[in-house]
Every structure is written in C-alpha cells, then in structure tokens.
Amino acid sequence: MALYQxxxxxxxxxxxxxxxxxxxxxxxxxxxxxxxxxxxxxxSGRFEAFQRxxxxxxxxxxxxxPVFETVEHTERAKSIITSxxxxxxxxxxxxxxxxxCEHGCSYCFARPSHAYLGHSAGIDFERDIYVxxxxxxTLKAEFAAKNYRPKPIAMGTNTDPYQPAERKHQLTRxxxxxxxxxxxxxxxxxxxALILRDLDLLEKLAKLGLAKVAISVTSMDHKLSRxxxxxxxxxxxxLEAIKGLSEAGIPTAIFASPMIPAINDMELERILDAGKxxxxxxxxxxxxxxxxxxxxxxxxxxxxxxxxxxxxVLSLVRDTRxxxxxxxxxxxxxxxxxPYATLLxxxxxxARERYGLDAKLPPLRNDLFVAPKLExxxxxxx
Numbered sequence: 001m002a003l004y005q006x007x008x009x010x011x012x013x014x015x016x017x018x019x020x021x022x023x024x025x026x027x028x029x030x031x032x033x034x035x036x037x038x039x040x041x042x043x044s045g046r047f048e049a050f051q052r053x054x055x056x057x058x059x060x061x062x063x064x065x066p067v068f069e070t071v072e073h074t075e076r077a078k079s080i081i082t083s084x085x086x087x088x089x090x091x092x093x094x095x096x097x098x099x100x101c102e103h104g105c106s107y108c109f110a111r112p113s114h115a116y117l118g119h120s121a122g123i124d125f126e127r128d129i130y131v132x133x134x135x136x137x138t139l140k141a142e143f144a145a146k147n148y149r150p151k152p153i154a155m156g157t158n159t160d161p162y163q164p165a166e167r168k169h170q171l172t173r174x175x176x177x178x179x180x181x182x183x184x185x186x187x188x189x190x191x192x193a194l195i196l197r198d199l200d201l202l203e204k205l206a207k208l209g210l211a212k213v214a215i216s217v218t219s220m221d222h223k224l225s226r227x228x229x230x231x232x233x234x235x236x237x238x239l240e241a242i243k244g245l246s247e248a249g250i251p252t253a254i255f256a257s258p259m260i261p262a263i264n265d266m267e268l269e270r271i272l273d274a275g276k277x278x279x280x281x282x283x284x285x286x287x288x289x290x291x292x293x294x295x296x297x298x299x300x301x302x303x304x305x306x307x308x309x310x311x312x313v314l315s316l317v318r319d320t321r322x323x324x325x326x327x328x329x330x331x332x333x334x335x336x337x338x339p340y341a342t343l344l345x346x347x348x349x350x351a352r353e354r355y356g357l358d359a360k361l362p363p364l365r366n367d368l369f370v371a372p373k374l375e376x377x378x379x380x381x382x
Contacts, residue, residue, distance in 0.1 A: 028300055029123065033067050036230045038104035039122035040300040042068075045115035046293065070102060070127045072165065077132040080139050081153065087330050091154040091187065095139070097171035099130035101159040103191060104230040106301035107258055110158045112292035121293035126231075129165050136174035140372045143182055150369040152185040156214075162192035164231060176201040179210065182372050185364035189214045189255065191229060193237035196244045203248045209365040212251040214284065215242050217271050219264045227305050228264070239278045246279025251361045257286035259344060261316035262309055268344070269351045276355040283357035285348045287336045288317060290326045316340055 028040045082094050100114060104126045111121035119128050132138075142148060155161045161172040179186045180201055188195065188202075188211075195202075195213065205211035219225045220235050233241070245252045254275030259265045272283050290298055302310045314325070320336030321327040327336075335341060352358045 028304060029068075030065065031304075033065055034123060035067065036104065037068060037123055037126050038106040038108075038228070038230050038301060039111075039120075039126060039297050040106075040304050041297075042120045042123040043293075043296070045118055045120055045124075046112075068123050068127050070129060070164075073128060073130045075099070075130045075132050076134050077138050079142065080132065080135050081142050088334050089157075091152055091157075093151055094154040094157040095135070095161075095175060096155075096158045097132050097135040097161060097169075097175065098159050098163060098165055099132075100125050100128055102126055102129060102164045103160055103232040105228060105232070106298050107228075107260065107288055107290070107294060109289050109291055109294060111294050111297060113158065115293070122297055129163075131165060131169055132171065133169070135171045136178060139175055139178050140374060143178070143184065144372050144374050148371065150184055150366045152187055152364045152366070153179075154187050154189070156189035160190050160192060160232075161188060162190045162194040166192075166194060173198050173201070176205070178372065180205055182370050183208060183210060183368035185210045185366060187212050187214070187361075187364065189216060191216045191232040191238065193233040193241040196241055199244060199248055199250075202245070202250050206248070206250040208368060209362070210368065212253070212361045212364065213245050214253040214255045214361075215245075215275075215280075216255040216257055217275065218257065218260075219267055220270050220274060221267070224264065227301075235274075239274055242275055242280050243278040246281075251282075252280050253282035253284060253361055254280040254357070255284050255286070256348070257284065258288040259285055260288045260313070261320075261340065262313045263306065265344060268347055272348075272351045272355050272357055276357055280357060282359050282361050283348075283352050283355075285344075286334050287320060287341060287344065289333060290317065291328065292326075295325045 029042065034040070080095055080097070082096070083092055084094070085092070099117065101108065101110065108125070111125045114121050114125040114128070117130065119125065155172065155175070166172050176186065176198055178184070186205065202211050202213065215238050217235055217238050218228055222234055222236070225235050242252050242254060254272065256268055256271045259268060268285070275283060299310070299314070302313055306313070318324060319338050320341040322337070327333060335345060
C-alpha cells in the first residue's frame, strides 16, 4: 500500500509560481488611463473571434492614450424580471435595470456576463453601461399579466441598482414607485448611499411589510475601500445609509461581503460592530468567489495594489476551494470549505451573536398585491 507523502514547501512554491505565471505576461493598462477603475486590463471577451491584448511595442506614442471614459448604451428590455432556482440564495426573482457596474469592484462575480454583449469582463464592464430605458413600463406589463403571482423581487443581485448612472436615469426609483403602487414586496442590496434619496418610497413600503435592505460594507479603511470599490460610496457614507434606513423603520442588514483572505478578513468583527451601532438588525457574509474571468481581473488587481501578497492571497483562496481558484458547487460556493473557511465562519457566527445581529430580516408580505392598470388606446365596450 502506498503511503501519502505531503509535497515539500519547494514543490508547493513551484506550483504556485506556475499557476500565477500569467500575471506577468499580460500588459496592465497605464494607471493614469484608468483612474477610478478596478480592473487593470481590458482583454477581449471570451466569445470574440479574435483576441486582443495591449502591450508595449517599444515605440513611444506621439500622443497620450485617452482615458477610459464611461459610455452609456440604451437597451430596450423584452422582460425585466429574472427567475432562478439556486438553493444558495434566498430569492427566486430579481431585477437588474442596468448591465455593467461603474462601481468597479475587481472581485465582482457579474463581470463574466459582459462577454455576452461582446465586451471585456475587465475595464469594459465598468465603463460600458447598458441602461434598460423601458424597465419601468416593462415591469408594469409583467405585473399586469393575468397569470402573475407576487413573490419578493431582489434588486442589486447582479449590478448595483444605485450605481452612478442611477442619478441620471432614476430607473430604480421608478421601479420602487411601481412596487408601491402595486403593493409588491422588494428587497435591495447596494453599496451606495444614494439609496437615501428614495427613503420616502422605502419607508412607505416598509410600513406595509413590503421592503427590506442590505448595505454591503467590505472595509472600514477608506483607502482600502477606494482600491476595492473605486466608485462606490465610502464606508462612512454606507454606515450613514444604514442609520438613515434604520431610523426610518426599514429593516436593514449589513453584508460583510466579500471577505478576501489577507486583504479585508481581519476587519470582519469591526464591520459588524459598526453596522450594529448604526441600527442594522441582521448580518451576512460571503467568501470571495472567482468565477470565469473574475479570477484574472482580481489577480491583476492584486498585482497592482498588493504585489507582495499575490501568492499568499491566492493560496488561501485555493485552500477554501479544494485546491482550485473557484468551486461552483451549490452549498459551498458562498462559504468555501477547509480550515480557513471554517475559522472565518466561526468568527462570523460568534461576532453576529455578540453584536445581536443573528436575527433574520422579517419576511415580506405577498398578500397585498394589486395588479396595475395599463393605459390602452382600446375603447371599452361598456
């Protein structure tokens, strides 16, 4: 019978170097061109016929390269409510009025979805923002369908409903107005203090048992937060949002998500403590996930901001994912497994109990729904 022999430190180091060797091959974009962006490169989408990659050919440019400015695209949605049957999440329906997200989180699991639009999961995801201009009217039409049955709808599941584009287009506010008109349950997750703009609508919905909110806080360190989420609200502003929502009677949770090994995991207890102090009544945590192209985007972000921690961080990530960069299995993809993941989970449970955040947000009501009446040019026979 062969006995298992643990690999030597030298062997593990060689393996780590081989896995992360591609970090030094791709040319990162000049930082002056991507101020306020999280991704450090803009590789072609995986469905493109040709792959492009920028590199320095040794010739000096006569003119400086332009910065990556935000570009908005208009989209007419055929439907606005998305359904899922994942056992890992607590909702079946969701709405995303925008594609892409200008907040620029390098770890965002939604980045790969931009490839379906012919864009990169890198910088394009943060600057090519698709605006579903007919989101409100489409939602009304779906609510008015005879076979529609209300269930809580989540917002902020793929891209943030209060990202910068919302200031101009106000699609999220329009959707909330429809929710209030029809008395439909809604839950929101965001990293933006812009949600306080809609406090009037959310307060009315909450009084009817139709709304609850989760504010995501990943760090209490302003500088680290700016690196992790370049165009999201500062930690202080997010805590102000928790306070404002709580004081208005809106059930509010704090999400310490994602927890990144050796980057922000040491702040877990501090984040929960701060959330409780501002009125949060519940807390959740999700471990870093690196599906698809997110792995490379996050690696490059590490190389730019924490070059001395690259191998250490990725090694810890793999320890929670059975030796891989990502494990998509239901039941473990949100929490990971192994000693590190177990310890992090224990810390979270103890802190949640210590700060009184171990309650769940109250369930939302489905029995108040009133289907909207659509305007029509058809004359009535009666």
